[in-house]
Amino acid sequence: MLKFTTTLFFSFFSLCLFAQNAGLTGVLQDDKDAPVLFANVALYTTADSTLTKVEVSDETGKFTFRDIAPGSYFLSATYVGLSDLKQENIELTAGKTLDLGTLTFPVAAVELEAATVTADRVMVEVKADRTVFNVDGTINSTGSDAVELLRKAPGVTVDNNENISVLGRSGVLVYVDGKRLPLSGDDLSAYMRNLPAEQIDKIDIITNPGAKYEAEGNAGIIDIRLKKDKSLGANGSVRGTFSHGRYAQGNLNFTGNYRNSKMNTFATAGVGGGQRWNDMYFVGRQRGLILDESNREVTDTENYNFRLGTDFFLNKNNTVGFLINGGVTDMTSNTFNEIDIRQMSTNQTDSILVADAMTLFDNDRISYNLNYRYDDGKSDKSLNVDLDYGQFSNRNSRYIPNQYFSDGKTELLSRVANEITTDSDIDIYTGALDYEMNLWGGKAGIGTKYVRVASDNTFIFEDEINGQLVQNNQSSNVFNYDEAVYAAYINYNRKLNDKFSLSAGLRTEVTDALGVLEPFDEALAEDPVELNYTSLFPSAGLSWQANPANTFNLNIGRRINRPDYNVLNPFNNRISELSYEKGNPRLNPEIVNNVELGWTLKYMYNFKIAYSKTDDQITRLIGPDPIDPRAGFITWENLAEQTVISANISAPLQLAKKWSLYLNLNGSHIDNQADYGDGGTVDVQAFSYNVYMQNTIDLPWKIKGEISGYYAGPGVWGGVFEYDPSWSLNFGLQRKFLNDKMNVRLSVNDVFFESGWEGVSEFNGLTTVGRGNWDSRRGAISISYDFGNANVKSRKRKTGIEDAAKRAGGN
Numbered sequence: 001m002l003k004f005t006t007t008l009f010f011s012f013f014s015l016c017l018f019a020q021n022a023g024l025t026g027v028l029q030d031d032k033d034a035p036v037l038f039a040n041v042a043l044y045t046t047a048d049s050t051l052t053k054v055e056v057s058d059e060t061g062k063f064t065f066r067d068i069a070p071g072s073y074f075l076s077a078t079y080v081g082l083s084d085l086k087q088e089n090i091e092l093t094a095g096k097t098l099d100l101g102t103l104t105f106p107v108a109a110v111e112l113e114a115a116t117v118t119a120d121r122v123m124v125e126v127k128a129d130r131t132v133f134n135v136d137g138t139i140n141s142t143g144s145d146a147v148e149l150l151r152k153a154p155g156v157t158v159d160n161n162e163n164i165s166v167l168g169r170s171g172v173l174v175y176v177d178g179k180r181l182p183l184s185g186d187d188l189s190a191y192m193r194n195l196p197a198e199q200i201d202k203i204d205i206i207t208n209p210g211a212k213y214e215a216e217g218n219a220g221i222i223d224i225r226l227k228k229d230k231s232l233g234a235n236g237s238v239r240g241t242f243s244h245g246r247y248a249q250g251n252l253n254f255t256g257n258y259r260n261s262k263m264n265t266f267a268t269a270g271v272g273g274g275q276r277w278n279d280m281y282f283v284g285r286q287r288g289l290i291l292d293e294s295n296r297e298v299t300d301t302e303n304y305n306f307r308l309g310t311d312f313f314l315n316k317n318n319t320v321g322f323l324i325n326g327g328v329t330d331m332t333s334n335t336f337n338e339i340d341i342r343q344m345s346t347n348q349t350d351s352i353l354v355a356d357a358m359t360l361f362d363n364d365r366i367s368y369n370l371n372y373r374y375d376d377g378k379s380d381k382s383l384n385v386d387l388d389y390g391q392f393s394n395r396n397s398r399y400i401p402n403q404y405f406s407d408g409k410t411e412l413l414s415r416v417a418n419e420i421t422t423d424s425d426i427d428i429y430t431g432a433l434d435y436e437m438n439l440w441g442g443k444a445g446i447g448t449k450y451v452r453v454a455s456d457n458t459f460i461f462e463d464e465i466n467g468q469l470v471q472n473n474q475s476s477n478v479f480n481y482d483e484a485v486y487a488a489y490i491n492y493n494r495k496l497n498d499k500f501s502l503s504a505g506l507r508t509e510v511t512d513a514l515g516v517l518e519p520f521d522e523a524l525a526e527d528p529v530e531l532n533y534t535s536l537f538p539s540a541g542l543s544w545q546a547n548p549a550n551t552f553n554l555n556i557g558r559r560i561n562r563p564d565y566n567v568l569n570p571f572n573n574r575i576s577e578l579s580y581e582k583g584n585p586r587l588n589p590e591i592v593n594n595v596e597l598g599w600t601l602k603y604m605y606n607f608k609i610a611y612s613k614t615d616d617q618i619t620r621l622i623g624p625d626p627i628d629p630r631a632g633f634i635t636w637e638n639l640a641e642q643t644v645i646s647a648n649i650s651a652p653l654q655l656a657k658k659w660s661l662y663l664n665l666n667g668s669h670i671d672n673q674a675d676y677g678d679g680g681t682v683d684v685q686a687f688s689y690n691v692y693m694q695n696t697i698d699l700p701w702k703i704k705g706e707i708s709g710y711y712a713g714p715g716v717w718g719g720v721f722e723y724d725p726s727w728s729l730n731f732g733l734q735r736k737f738l739n740d741k742m743n744v745r746l747s748v749n750d751v752f753f754e755s756g757w758e759g760v761s762e763f764n765g766l767t768t769v770g771r772g773n774w775d776s777r778r779g780a781i782s783i784s785y786d787f788g789n790a791n792v793k794s795r796k797r798k799t800g801i802e803d804a805a806k807r808a809g810g811n
Contacts, residue, residue, distance in 0.1 A: 056602070075087040130204045275299065277298045279295070297336075422459050505540070
């Protein structure tokens with residue numbers, strides 16, 4: 001594959017003919033005449049302020065631009081801790097290199113009239129507390145959704161059941177625009193599957209959050225940030241996407257914004273739909289039987305969503321705002337399930353179970369936010385207050401006709417039909433207050449938060465008798481789960497000297513949860529699930545800038561992952577009569593301790609190693625049914641412990657003037673240990689690794705090309721499922737028209753169709769070999785158009801007012 005990719009790259013470049021160009025060089029220094037190392041130096045055309053090229057100064061402060069078209073330019077240089085440097089009236093002549101000599105950064109900030117320029121963001125930014133995956137900058141995101149984007153995100157893996165892990169650790173908390181989603185399992189997967197990539201601006205991956213953030217989520221927080229325009233005036237965009245693999249999908253999205261010195265109003269609306277498919281195949285061996293199962297699913301989806309908000313700038317210090325999010329998702333899924341049941345000793349078929357089910361799924365969601373923010377730019381005091389209410393309604397019904405046939409399906413032996421209805425209503429109430437101020441030469445923060453999640457879940461199991469559906473009270477129940485978390489935190493960070501910075505925090509959370517199981521058959525009543533405990537979550541970080549080229553960061557933290565309604569309810573949710581999933585009402589919360597050490601080289605190359613140990617790890621296990629020797633099920637258990645050692649490397653590389661490469665490598669070693677008695681033991685060790693690469697190439701005729709892909713090595717999902725390697729290769733093209741207002745993207749994902757999964761699980765006498773694939777191979781076209789009268793040039797604002805995008809991160 002490498003030879004093929006390399007050959008293709010050089011074929012592209014052989015088509016490009018360059019005229020005789022110019023060069024530019026200079027040396028950067030500070031006000032003390034010391035060279036400024038590794039500063040960002042950007043060159044813009046004078047005519048329209050278009051970014052031409054970006055370079056970085058070397059160890060002596062020198063920068064050089066090569067192969068620049070003759071013309072008029074201006075230069076901007078930036079460096080952390082220094083005011084920006086700007087050099088205008090640069091005239092480049094063909095065949096000559098202009099030497100600007102020594103340029104000195106100004107001592108104090110100078111108010112300049114700044115032109116709004118459009119430039120490509122780097123795909124991945126590594127900051128002190130998070131990794132930022134800039135989705136809108138990648139062509140191959142076209143036609144995909146939030147789940148597929150997370151498969152490409154650095155350090156993130158998504159398994160065959162769409163469970164998310166980061167740096168090899170499971171238990172990720174998912175946010176949207178700084179607000180936690182109260183969904184998990186299939187509900188979370190359905191939401192993200194219907195969140196189109198075209199609405200996503202970036203994804204923040206916070207692996208070791210500080211005390212300001214919720215302690216929930218062992219692997220940290222993934223915050224999906226939706227697009228929001230900050231330009232002055234009225235503007236907007238409309239984007240349509242069509243993609244096709246085995247089936248067609250499409251979506252249409254609109255964003256609008258109006259902003260002036262008093263207010264900012266923004267809105268988003270989208271509609272999408274189409275079909276997707278998912279195939280899974282399993283061969284299980286248990287109790288002298290072989291169960292050969294095929295499961296093919298085709299899902300029709302319709303999705304509608306909207307977002308509306310306004311921020312009112314009362315004065316230079318005070319902002320109030322509101323935000324409303326809502327959406328509706330309707331899905332119809334047809335599953336074609338067949339299990340060939342054979343004797344292990346003779347390999348002779350006893351019977352064949354055919355369970356072709358139909359599932360109807362409806363999700364309605366709406367959330368409201370009220371916000372007040374106070375910012376005192378002079379004393380750096382700030383106060384942020386958020387009040388939130390969210391309502392999520394899920395309606396799910398599945399009709400399963402279980403038909404047993406003889407070998408060869410020549411004779412119908414028996415038929416048992418069921419209908420399963422699983423309805424849930426979730427209400428989430430949140431109140432948060434954060435206050436920050438300067439203290440003792442640093443910044444101190446305190447805050448408090450209240451979160452209550454109330455979920456009412458009704459599970460109805462019906463038997464079809466003489467053509468009529470009759471409720472089976474022994475298999476039906478109502479499960480209500482109410483969880484309240486009361487939190488308070490204190491956080492402090494300061495610079496100790498020119499090289500060292502320290503941050504430390506402590507968060508306290510009091511959890512009060514009650515799960516009540518109400519079976520329709522009183523003989524099956526169980527005691528309520530009560531959880532009442534107080535936990536402390538310390539966090540600390542130390543940063544050392546050894547020299548301008550090398551920065552080291554050490555972070556430690558403690559986090560928790562609480563079981564939710566999806567994994568606590570013991571209701572049997574069936575795929576067929578021989579395959580089902582059930583929760584475990586006796587699960588304990590899992591506690592993890594994390595240590596991370598990071599190294600940033602030249603502000604571009606990032607290296608991280610991490611260690612985590614989790615007690616009572618909640619994991620997904622596959623086991624045999626204790627009564628029916630043919631049946632198997634999936635449940636949730638606490639592992640005794642899980643230990644993960646991981647490493648990550650990310651590096652942007654400029655291989656040639658028109659060819660840039662982003663490279664991300666992630667590796668982890670996982671050790672799962674547990675003993676449940678009666679032969680139910682877990683002793684699994686696995687090393688897994690993932691390599692992601694994205695090449696961006698400037699082609700003739702203003703076309704931008706993209707070649708991206710990943711290779712995922714073997715690893716382990718859940719507690720015991722060990723999977724084999726997989727890989728994917730994607731191609732994309734982009735061209736802008738009409739003064740860059742229209743953007744056309746073409747992409748083909750998973751060209752060789754190798755992103756499927758395959759593996760084996762062994763637990764408690766059940767050995768299962770499985771493989772699967774989904775609609776990952778797709779061709780897509782996306783067309784967007786930007787419109788409006790937003791100001792292209794404006795003076796930097798002196799009011800210090802910031803919009804609500806700043807308020808969303810934290811607590």
